[in-house]
Amino acid sequence: MQKALYFMPDISGFTNFVNDTEVEHSIHVIAELLELLLDNSSIDMQLAEIEGDALFMFSTEIPDYSQLLQQTTTMLEQFHRHTKGYETQRICNCGSCRSAINLELKFIIHYGDLAFIKVKKIVKPYGMDVIKIHRLLKNEVPVNEYILFTDSAYNLYKNDTDETWIKKTEPFDLNIMDYFYKNLENIKDSIVLESIDNSTNTIENSIPDLIIEEIFDINIDVLFSYISQLKYRHLWEKGVRRIDYDSDKINQVGTEHTCVLNVGSLKFETITETTSDNLIYGEKTKDLMFAKNYHYFIRFHKIDENTTKIDINIYFEFTSLGTLVKSRILKRMSKIWENKLVHLHRISTNII
Structure with missing residues (x-):
């Protein structure tokens, strides 16, 4: 059976808003960020589905370790440039716009079999490997921004990994699952935006007409x-x-x-x-x-x-x-x- 690398960037950090403006703006913010992630995908990957705040992607052309780490780093840098931009460019004070800067991004990566299911004209990856990567969206990693390899993905790249990768074992349903994660929280702190003058300087006279x-x-x-x-x-x-x-x-x-x-x-x-x-x-x-x-x-x-x-x-x-x-x-x-x-x-x- 054909093998594939499954790749899921997942956004988190929005609370449940009830105000119509907040819900609408949270949808716009997430849509902008998901588009940004797609635009910064340097590896040739197919988008299988948009799943709420996450992208489900896969590739049968397996990238090397450095390519994969570069893609996640670039995506995370651009993600936080965009969210930090809301602090200097936003005009709206709703909960969604105020909390956009607090959004976080993690990456779940799995290597496994590639099978498809077809319903009408819709064709999507299907099977236990698809279930496995989705299970790992909910985990006990103690940091908020990270890249997570399933055991099969880690074995694929183990000759390139270093001591910054941490192993965890966790029960999922009736099974025990091993995975490895690398903390990426330092990337957000490294992003510094140039100061932007939000006011207009086109009028020399500061007194209103x-x-x-x-x-x-x-x-x-x-x-x-x-x-x-x-x-x-x-x-x-x-x-x-x-x-x-x-x-x-x-x-x-x-x-x-x-x-x-x-x-x-x-x-x-x-x-x-x-x-x-x-x-x-x-x-x-x-x-x-x-x-x-x-x-x-x-x-x-x-x-x-x-x-x-x-x-x-x-x-x-x-x-x-x-x-x-x-x-x-x-x-x-x-x-x-x-x-x-x-x-x-x-x-x-x-x-x-």
Whole structure:
């Protein structure tokens, strides 16, 4: 029977969220990370299935030990670069986005027989070796990030392993199973991201050209969700034909979306400001007529559990022609935001 190396990267660390936003964002985060792992697979492996937070992969071309260790190291490094990026780029404060940095990754590797089962047009690996690697997803390894070899995988590479591999024996069902693991927790600590300036430096004047304040009878997190999640934008951004954006991605710093108007379009980029106290959401564009740059920040202030105050600070860097008609532009922009806030109030009182 043909032999194969089975390879399973498995993500852990999310708790059970009940809030709709948290569940949706956890799905997006896991999907991004699984795509990242696939993109960083340097060994020619076939993806048999996506199983929740794990990838089930296999290869009949058996890689050497150094290739295998390099792949797991690269995957783990890129995984933590991505999760650490949420700390500097996220705008959402939901449980999923806050805890993304705490996600962990382990690798389960097994060498065994390759057999398939076919149901309709679906063909997947099948048999005791498939069961064995899945059993080992739940184990008693005392560290959170590691690479685990079953006894058969270890025997395949035993001439290349060193003293950092630790043997464990554990009961599974009615059987006793030996496996070996190598601690990989040091990799996360070695990842240092370059500092990223989340704010915009395109406007020299730090004084807003326009300030709008409003109070809403709605929970701060719910209001922030309506404003920051692009899927809700059509509910209160009534002055555009449609909003084009990637619905498979979480809106964070650097995310772009396009407001398609009756004539032309405006491309916006999500920005924020560094703060430890308040939720802040912002956007910027260079596409606004009469302005070299335009951006705004919305600061959210919790008054009580069901009341939220927002401050909208709007900034322009006018062109020469824009400077001549500045007052008219600001008056028009004030009207535009007034209309947006009317629709946001309707959302908060369920009168849509």
